[in-house]
Every structure is written in C-alpha cells, then in structure tokens.
Amino acid sequence: MKNGVGVAQNVVLFGGTSEIGQAIIHKLVKPGVSHVVLVSRNIDAAVNQVSDIADKFPDLDIHHVRFDADDAASMVHVVAEIVEEIGDLDVAVIAQGLLQEGVDYYANPAALLPVSDVNFTGTMVLMYALAARMKTQGYGKMVLLSSVAGERVRKGNPVYGATKAGIDGFALALDHELAGTGVSILVVRPGFVTTKMTSGMDKAPFSTDAESVATAVAQALSSSRSILWVPGILQYMFFVLKNLPIAIWRKLPL
Amino acid sequence: MTSQRLSGWGRTAWTVADLIHTTDPDAIRSAVQSAGERGVISRGLGRSYGAAAQNAGGTVLELTAENDPMGIDADFDPLTGLLTVASSVSIDAILRMCVPQGWFIPVTPGTRFVTVGGAIASDVHGKNHHVDGSFGQHVRSITLMLSSGEIIELSCELNPAWFWATVGGMGLTGVILRATVAMLKIESSKVEVETMRLENFDAVCQAMSSDGTDDDYRYSVCWVDLLATGSSMGRGVLTRGNHASAKSVESNDPLAYDPRLNVSAPAWVPNGLLNKWSIKAFNEAWYRKAPAKNHVGLESIPAFFHPLDGVNRWNRLYGKQGFIQYQFIVPLDRTDVLRRVIEKFSAAGVASFLAVLKRMGPQNDAPMSFPTEGWTLTLDMAAGIQGLAELLAEVDSLVLDAGGRHYLAKDSHVSSHAVRRGYPRLDEWMGVQEQMDPLGVWRSDLSRRLNLIDHRRSL
Numbered sequence: 001m002k003n004g005v006g007v008a009q010n011v012v013l014f015g016g017t018s019e020i021g022q023a024i025i026h027k028l029v030k031p032g033v034s035h036v037v038l039v040s041r042n043i044d045a046a047v048n049q050v051s052d053i054a055d056k057f058p059d060l061d062i063h064h065v066r067f068d069a070d071d072a073a074s075m076v077h078v079v080a081e082i083v084e085e086i087g088d089l090d091v092a093v094i095a096q097g098l099l100q101e102g103v104d105y106y107a108n109p110a111a112l113l114p115v116s117d118v119n120f121t122g123t124m125v126l127m128y129a130l131a132a133r134m135k136t137q138g139y140g141k142m143v144l145l146s147s148v149a150g151e152r153v154r155k156g157n158p159v160y161g162a163t164k165a166g167i168d169g170f171a172l173a174l175d176h177e178l179a180g181t182g183v184s185i186l187v188v189r190p191g192f193v194t195t196k197m198t199s200g201m202d203k204a205p206f207s208t209d210a211e212s213v214a215t216a217v218a219q220a221l222s223s224s225r226s227i228l229w230v231p232g233i234l235q236y237m238f239f240v241l242k243n244l245p246i247a248i249w250r251k252l253p254l
Numbered sequence: 255m256t257s258q259r260l261s262g263w264g265r266t267a268w269t270v271a272d273l274i275h276t277t278d279p280d281a282i283r284s285a286v287q288s289a290g291e292r293g294v295i296s297r298g299l300g301r302s303y304g305a306a307a308q309n310a311g312g313t314v315l316e317l318t319a320e321n322d323p324m325g326i327d328a329d330f331d332p333l334t335g336l337l338t339v340a341s342s343v344s345i346d347a348i349l350r351m352c353v354p355q356g357w358f359i360p361v362t363p364g365t366r367f368v369t370v371g372g373a374i375a376s377d378v379h380g381k382n383h384h385v386d387g388s389f390g391q392h393v394r395s396i397t398l399m400l401s402s403g404e405i406i407e408l409s410c411e412l413n414p415a416w417f418w419a420t421v422g423g424m425g426l427t428g429v430i431l432r433a434t435v436a437m438l439k440i441e442s443s444k445v446e447v448e449t450m451r452l453e454n455f456d457a458v459c460q461a462m463s464s465d466g467t468d469d470d471y472r473y474s475v476c477w478v479d480l481l482a483t484g485s486s487m488g489r490g491v492l493t494r495g496n497h498a499s500a501k502s503v504e505s506n507d508p509l510a511y512d513p514r515l516n517v518s519a520p521a522w523v524p525n526g527l528l529n530k531w532s533i534k535a536f537n538e539a540w541y542r543k544a545p546a547k548n549h550v551g552l553e554s555i556p557a558f559f560h561p562l563d564g565v566n567r568w569n570r571l572y573g574k575q576g577f578i579q580y581q582f583i584v585p586l587d588r589t590d591v592l593r594r595v596i597e598k599f600s601a602a603g604v605a606s607f608l609a610v611l612k613r614m615g616p617q618n619d620a621p622m623s624f625p626t627e628g629w630t631l632t633l634d635m636a637a638g639i640q641g642l643a644e645l646l647a648e649v650d651s652l653v654l655d656a657g658g659r660h661y662l663a664k665d666s667h668v669s670s671h672a673v674r675r676g677y678p679r680l681d682e683w684m685g686v687q688e689q690m691d692p693l694g695v696w697r698s699d700l701s702r703r704l705n706l707i708d709h710r711r712s713l
Contacts, residue, residue, distance in 0.1 A: 002267050003267060003667045004267050004303075004665075005266070006637065007667070031643050031650075034670070087702075136290075137311045138310030139310040182268070
C-alpha cells in the first residue's frame with residue numbers, strides 16, 4: 001500500500017527495459033519503497049538501468065523476473081511468482097509494448113500476431129491477474145501505458161493503433177468495474193514519445209519525452225484521476241480529431 | 255459486514271477492508287474464526303493517524319460504543335476508583351460518568367475521543383507522562399480474546415510478558431474486550447494552569463528541564479512556533495497545571511463537567527488552506543495571546559486537555575490530501591537534535607499548525623511502548639508537500655542516530671528498518687506475539703509496512 005506521504009511500498013514494472021517505464025520507476029522510488037520488481041525478457045538490460053537506484057537506496061530490494069510479453073497465457077504465473085517473492089503488489093506499471101514499422105501486413109498478415117499478443121491479449125490477461133490479486137489486497141494501482149494512437153486509429157499502422165485502442169478501452173472499463181475495491185487504473189495517453197522505440201521515425205507535433213511522461217504519471221498517482229494525457233493539450237486536440245467527420249479526417253495529412 | 259474504505263485520522267493511505275461493527279464477544283469470535291488470509295485488526299474511534307487500525311483486504315472489527323442505548327458498559331467503584339469498562343467505551347464517556355463523582359482518567363491523550371482498547375493498544379501518554387507514566391501503567395487487568403477464540407485475563411502480576419506485549423501492542427496480540435483502570439481522585443473539574451511565554455528554544459528547554467520546577471506540576475506541555483526564525487527560533491508557550499482543589503474553585507458544584515463540541519470543520523476544505531502564511535499568522539496571534547508575564551488561572555478539563563476536540567473533525571482542515579503527524583522522542587541530552595529537526599522543517603518551509611514539545615518520564619515495561627525518558631516533539635503537516643518523503647527520511651535518520659524513535663500510533667511513513675532501530679525490544683515482542691497468536695491472525699496495514707509480524711506465517 002501507499003504510506004502517508006504517498007509512497008508505494010512495492011512497485012512492479014512490466015516491460016522492465018521500457019524507457020518510459022524506467023523513467024516512471026525512477027520517479028516512484030523514494031524513501032519508503034521496499035521492493036522494486038522489473039519484469040522483462042532481457043534481465044541484464046533491466047539490471048543496468050536501475051543500478052543508480054540501487055546505489056542511492058541501499059535498503060531497497062530490487063528483483064528481476066523474466067517474462068515473454070507475447071506469451072499471454074503465462075501472465076497468471078508471472079503475477080503469482082512476483083507475489084511469492086515480495087507479497088503485495090502496490091503499484092504495477094504496465095509498459096510492455098511492440099511497435100512494428102515497415103512490415104508488409106498484406107504480404108504477411110500473421111506478422112501482426114505478436115503485436116496484438118503483447119499490446120492487447122497479453123496485457124488484458126496480465127491486468128486481470130493483477131486485478132484479482134489487488135482486490136484481495138484491498139489496495140492497488142495499475143498504470144497502463146496506452147497511446148494517443150488508440151484514440152482514433154489511423155492509416156499507416158492500423159495494427160498498433162487498434163491494439164492501443166483496444167487495451168485503452170479495456171482498461172477504462174476494468175477501472176470502472178473495480179470501483180469500491182481499493183484498486184484503480186491510471187490510463188496514460190502520451191503523444192509521440194522520443195525513445196528508442198520511435199527512433200528514426202518522424203516526430204509528430206506535441207511530441208514529448210520519457211521524463212515528462214514520468215513526471216506527469218508520478219503527479220497523477222497522488223490524485224484519483226483515471227486518464228492522463230501527456231502533454232495535456234492532446235486531450236483537446238484529440239477531442240476535435242476524434243469527432244471530425246470521416247470525410248475530413250481522411251483528408252488530414254496525418 | 256460491509257466492504258469499506260478506511261484511513262486513519264490523517265486521512266491518507268486509504269484501503270478497503272470488510273468492516274464489522276460489534277462489541278459482542280461471540281460475534282467477534284466468529285469473525286476471527288472465519289477470517290481469510292489477510293487477517294483481522296481491531297479499530298476504535300479511528301484516532302490513530304496512520305494505518306494502525308486498517309487492514310487492506312482483510313477484516314476490521316470496529317469496537318465502538320458511542321450512543322449505545324444501553325448506556326456505558328462499565329462498572330465503577332467510587333470508593334476505590336477502580337473502573338472496569340468495555341474496551342469500546344471512550345475516554346469522553348468515562349469522563350462524563352466519573353468526573354462528577356470526583357475521579358479523572360489517569361492518562362488522557364490530546365483527544366478524549368479514543369476508546370479504552372485503543373488507549374491500551376497504543377499505550378497513550380498525556381501531559382503528565384513525566385509524573386504518571388503512560389496509560390498502561392494504570393491498567394490493572396485486561397480481558398483479551400486470543401486468535402484461538404479463548405478469552406483470558408492479563409495483569410502485570412499474573413502474566414507480565416503477555417500483559418506488556420498487549421500494552422503498546424497495536425492490537426496485534428488479540429482483541430481487548432475489557433479493562434480495569436485505576437482512576438485518579440480529583441476535587442474539582444478545574445485545572446490550575448500557569449501559562450508562560452518563552453522567547454526562544456533555549457528558554458523552552460530550560461523551563462521544562464527536570465532540574466527546574468517542572469516536576470511540581472502534574473501536567474506540562476509546550477506549544478512551539480516552528481516558523482519563528484532568528485533569535486526567536488523555537489519560541490513557545492508553556493502551560494503547566496495541577497488539578498485545582500475544591501476550595502480554589504469557589505463554586506457550589508466544583509465537579510461540574512460539561513464538554514461540548516463547538517463547531518465542525520466542513521467536509522470540503524481546499525488543499526492548502528493551512529499553509530505557511532496562514533499558520534505563521536496563527537502562530538503570531540497564539541504567541542501574542544499568551545500573557546507576556548507568567549499567568550495563573552483556572553481552566554476547564556476540555557479547554558486544558560482537549561482543545562482540538564472543540565472542533566469536530568478538525569482533521570478535515572488539511573483538505574483532501576490529508577496530513578501526517580510526526581512524533582518522535584530523543585534522549586534528554588539531545589536537545590541539539592530537536593533544534594536540528596526544527597531547523598530542517600523550518601528551512602524546508604514546512605508549516606505545522608500544531609507543534610508541541612514535552613519532556614517524558616521513564617519508560618515502562620512494555621517492549622513496544624513509545625515513551626522513554628527524553629523529549630518528544632509532535633508536529634503535523636500537509637501530506638501533499640513536495641519532497642516530504644525525502645525530508646522525513648533525513649529527519650528520521652537524525653532521530654534514529656540519536657537513539658530516538660517514532661510513535662507508532664502517529665506514524666504513517668517510517669520503514670521497517672527504522673522501527674527496528676528505534677525499538678530494540680521488537681524481536682522480543684515478536685516472540686511473545688507469536689506465542690499469543692501462532693497463526694498470525696492479527697494483521698494491519700501498519701504491521702505489513704513495518705513487518706511487525708512475520709506475514710509469511712500461514713493462516
């Protein structure tokens with residue numbers, strides 16, 4: 001649970017090498033945190049990224065758990081393994097994500113399966129497993145890294161957008177379902193974030209960086225909000241974009 | 255049984271538990287026996303500031319008896335002053351019953367809205383600690399339900415280890431059902447109070463030191479202005495008193511007692527109403543309000559002991575973000591640490607509406623009881639202050655390095671490492687706790703954060 005000054009004791013990052021996830025962990029680790037768990041495919045990479053935290057907080061226990069983000073069925077066991085290791089999961093940051101660029105889905109439609117397994121199916125299984133555990137704890141917070149790409153799915157990469165649209169809608173409904181249990185979900189909708197995942201891509205307007213997303217998330221966690229746009233202006237931009245008649249929408253150079 | 259969000263008096267760190275309101279031993283036993291793996295904790299009037307009386311995902315037994323149509327469940331002998339009372343009864347109810355008969359509660363914290371069960375579990379102290387010790391020292395016996403469902407009698411003669419593990423045991427040894435308390439004889443319901451303005455922190459420590467006149471007063475506490483800087487740093491208003499004699503009250507009913515609530519804080523107060531500037535203005539007024547020359551006068555019990563109880567639900571004054579109360583103690587010779595702590599908070603611009611300093615007397619036999627001989631400083635602050643976790647961690651280190659510790663009834667942030675440094679007898683207490691509760695049924699959010707019991711013990 002959180003302590004009186006808003007510090008969660010046990011924090012878990014799914015997608016342990018995600019830059020945004022790492023930035024969030026760096027914001028959440030303060031005096032009072034007991035355990036940090038990094039869940040990733042590549043343990044060594046995740047270890048390297050938190051060595052500074054380990055130096056700064058000698059009393060903090062840092063754990064590593066391996067998972068395959070596209071193995072949806074394994075998520076239940078992954079959650080059980082973490083509970084076995086640290087007890088309560090207070091804040092779970094769900095940051096695993098797969099963005100394929102330049103894949104010809106017409107030539108190879110099955111290539112989209114990992115995208116949907118990581119971004120959508122696996123994340124749903126994971127969130128149910130987390131919700132079940134957190135309900136028995138009477139407390140818990142999930143932070144889902146969604147994307148504005150799901151707000152109105154556009155051509156160019158409909159697969160990525162559709163998985164984000166799906167998981168975003170799922171998370172909001174799950175949050176609604178969990179009302180009164182002490183468990184809640186923060187859905188984060190960043191715009192274009194400059195990270196290794198997006199390196200080489202053209203920057204979109206109102207782009208942001210991992211640090212800004214993390215700062216906004218840390219702040220939002222001390223409030224009761226369930227949707228967070230980064231930067232905040234995107235909320236208004238997408239309100240307009242989302243409601244444009246389709247004829248106009250399709251003419252936009254997006 | 256209802257699923258309910260609960261917090262402590264500080265209104266931070268809310269969690270959801272199954273809340274069962276009962277004082278019936280059979281109902282308590284069946285709730286305990288049907289508890290799940292998240293365990294059970296007792297709750298009284300919810301005046302502990304942090305997470306001591308909440309149990310995320312588990313069961314919380316609410317043992318309160320306010321407005322009980324059957325009246326107060328108590329047996330009082332006005333000849334001996336021995337009061338045997340249900341744990342759910344509040345000090346408020348006890349005072350209403352006993353003060354007109356010429357008896358006072360031997361120890362009262364700053365609020366009278368605490369239950370007897372809570373007073374024992376937290377081993378509360380008051381303005382008379384330097385003379386009378388803490389609440390547990392006035393408890394003659396405790397009726398306790400163990401997690402097995404068995405009901406046992408505890409006293410410091412019969413089974414001292416179990417008795418003293420329950421005193422200050424934060425509800426983790428069993429459900430306190432009843433207790434016998436030795437009350438204090440009084441002649442009037444008034445306190446003869448001396449009020450003294452002290453211009454800086456040295457003067458405060460000097461006036462309260464044990465080689466001064468402090469021991470002539472049963473009650474002594476000093477309000478400290480944490481925002482005053484420069485040569486006035488740590489200035490304060492010391493109030494000390496003794497129960498007034500019947501003669502000095504000059505009334506035909508010297509024991510008349512009439513506590514009443516004056517106003518209520520509204521449910522919605524914006525965050526930040528209590529800020530550095532509003533508190534600075536309040537502090538200035540409060541300091542100036544105290545007479546420049548020492549002044550002696552009569553005060554009522556509520557005015558002297560429970561001033562904040564005059565504002566119903568004053569905890570809402572900090573707004574939705576809630577607040578924390580930071581109370582620690584350091585040995586008598588470490589006033590340097592008090593000073594550094596005050597400087598740290600002051601430098602960080604942390605405003606405290608309520609900062610009080612008290613010199614405490616010797617420690618009792620309870621391993622987890624907070625008071626030890628030394629200085630205790632209590633201050634409250636808004637929970638939403640930026641960087642508070644880091645600031646408190648620094649202050650915690652100063653306190654622990656000086657051999658001090660934190661009061662668990664107030665605590666909402668210290669780590670399990672901090673409690674181990676501050677309470678060297680914790681291991682001993684955990685051993686007794688495990689004898690009394692082998693399956694580890696008693697659990698709270700506090701016990702989880704501080705690892706007060708081994709949570710891997712299976713239920």
